Amino acid sequence: PPRDSVFSHTQKLGFKPTSKVREVEVEPASIPVAQKLNLQVEAPVYRFVRTRYVNGEALANQTNYIPFEICPELENDDVSHYSFQKLLEEKYLTFTAELEESFELVPASAQDMEILNLPPASSVLLVQRISLSATGYPLVWSNIRIRPDRYQYVSKLWPSAAEVLIIDDVNNG
Template structure:
């Protein structure tokens, strides 16, 4: 590698160490570096949209909007978004696809000023995050909570699984750079499509990633 890239041993060793820390290669001192059989992963320390991430790994994203409405939020959602009595939100339900196959069902709630932007656009045309970012919306940070839930009737029908089948649920609160809540989402993934992997090293803080086969 030193000859191929006209480099000294130091930078080559640093590059290999970085790849090893990321879980992309195996081996170590005195052993040949081997590329590991790993699936692409989406880091959660960046706010990549489903569509953007799918395209980065060479998959074709898609979406089918099932519902969008301006309404009063459920008490738990209102509390998450720090909304007072009488506040309204824009809620939507979309089926997300990978290469034409059902992958995830998202139930997303946006605060009213932000959500109204979505009432007059084609939500099946692409990424909502990309649209909002282009409009200058300050999508700055997100907190993710994961658990497992049983597929309800709508989940099962849209994701093409049996009713009661286990699903991976991600609940996400997205905030602005000033900490203002903007979005609350309840996303449910087919477990044969998505997994969550947590990896860490002695040199870095733990990282978590969504992975797909």
């Protein structure tokens, strides 16, 4: 069954999603990237870095790693107002059949604090996602670092992740 992209789901909820693409580079797969994507170390991968906005508010920093062979010429595609998942489906005929996700609160990086406008010593909600093909082949590894205070968006876009925020709030509140 087709999966709604975060972009499409956000639009259906009446929000206005946009992205600012900060980097699109082809690089050799590091050991962790190769392991996540079931590739040889040093195989070419795209590192696709963007900041996601909802209604003009910075929501998340996201880095996607994609095997080069899946989407050659990705650097020429504009996804600032378009779904990355739809791009993979419509241009590269690459379809996600299953997602594996994990969620945890982690300290915000200096980059998170700067781009997401977070105060010092903040945390971010880390969503790590592997998108799999129908045959179980890893297509995309996403590392999404979300502002936890944007709960109204998180609860609608990542309901399972929102539970992590509630548990943390209860434990620390």
